[in-house]
Amino acid sequence: MPILELDNLSKTYGGTTALRGLTLQVEPGSVYGLLGPNGSGKTTTLGIALGVLRASGGTVRWFGQPPTAAGRRRIGALLETPNFFPYLSARQNLQLAADIKRADPRSVDQALDTVGLGTRQHDAFRGFSLGMKQRLALASTLLGNPEVLVLDEPTNGLDPQGIAEVRGLVQRLASEGKTIILASHLLDEIEKVCTHVAVLQRGELRAAGPVGNILATADRVLLRPEPQAAAAVQQALAALPWVSDVRPEPDGQLSAALAPGHGPADLNRALFAQNIALAGLELRRRSLEAQFLELTK
Numbered sequence: 001m002p003i004l005e006l007d008n009l010s011k012t013y014g015g016t017t018a019l020r021g022l023t024l025q026v027e028p029g030s031v032y033g034l035l036g037p038n039g040s041g042k043t044t045t046l047g048i049a050l051g052v053l054r055a056s057g058g059t060v061r062w063f064g065q066p067p068t069a070a071g072r073r074r075i076g077a078l079l080e081t082p083n084f085f086p087y088l089s090a091r092q093n094l095q096l097a098a099d100i101k102r103a104d105p106r107s108v109d110q111a112l113d114t115v116g117l118g119t120r121q122h123d124a125f126r127g128f129s130l131g132m133k134q135r136l137a138l139a140s141t142l143l144g145n146p147e148v149l150v151l152d153e154p155t156n157g158l159d160p161q162g163i164a165e166v167r168g169l170v171q172r173l174a175s176e177g178k179t180i181i182l183a184s185h186l187l188d189e190i191e192k193v194c195t196h197v198a199v200l201q202r203g204e205l206r207a208a209g210p211v212g213n214i215l216a217t218a219d220r221v222l223l224r225p226e227p228q229a230a231a232a233v234q235q236a237l238a239a240l241p242w243v244s245d246v247r248p249e250p251d252g253q254l255s256a257a258l259a260p261g262h263g264p265a266d267l268n269r270a271l272f273a274q275n276i277a278l279a280g281l282e283l284r285r286r287s288l289e290a291q292f293l294e295l296t297k
């Protein structure tokens, strides 16, 4: 049974149509990404799913039935940054949040441990880095040990270190069996943490399915042949069935597409087997970005 089913959801705000007939299902254990540029309707979708916004049409089902208060307690959500008290400690802030949610107070310890703030639990919130603040926000979604997490742009505004922390945490929670629904405008983020993706554009679903099916395109590699070997390299590439679309690049370099399942190491080996040593070989994933742009054009 799907965790979440959205059927033909629509939403208009006055004259603005934010969602048009959105249908999707989230299966248990998946990390489901809603991917789309700003304004594509991701926050609206999550808001309707969580019952904080009213749909103009369509239905929401959680755990196989229309939304109920009991079902809602099985979901932890982070739609906007919670207001933590700056002078209270991480632990005190979570205890307050647990009180408000009527979550089991024992889940505070577990949440602190899970997000890696156990050793900093008595420090005041105001001294925390942005990454730690966001991890505390994630901890608050874990109160009551929900089986589903709904996160809107969980890495927004973080520095690279904070982004890595939060992504690592999402992956760990998923590996522990939680179903995670996550909105992001970052292709790279969806690719790194999600198993499934729905691509939204101007409130419409453009594509949905396993990340590998939707976003996987041939990787491109950039090769630098030694000048005297340029022709031999071209010839060798032409003979490899899993190499296509060979193009000249500046400075005597070449780029080529590799079929799925083949990487730069395979290419290196294949050329070396023909006595060709490259002066340079680099993976380029521009094609993925291009595919996303194509989907949302």
Ligand SMILES: Nc1ncnc2c1ncn2[C@@H]1O[C@H](COP(=O)(O)OP(=O)(O)OP(=O)(O)O)[C@@H](O)[C@H]1O
Pocket: 013, 014, 016, 017, 018, 036, 037, 038, 039, 040, 041, 042, 043, 044, 045, 185
């Ligand atoms: N309260 C509102 N009143 C009027 N229009 C709104 C409101 N909330 C959202 N919209 C409009 O609905 C559309 C979808 O917005 P939404 O916030 O769901 O997109 P999003 O993909 O989450 O983008 P972002 O990442 O920028 O929040 C946009 O055109 C937005 O301007």
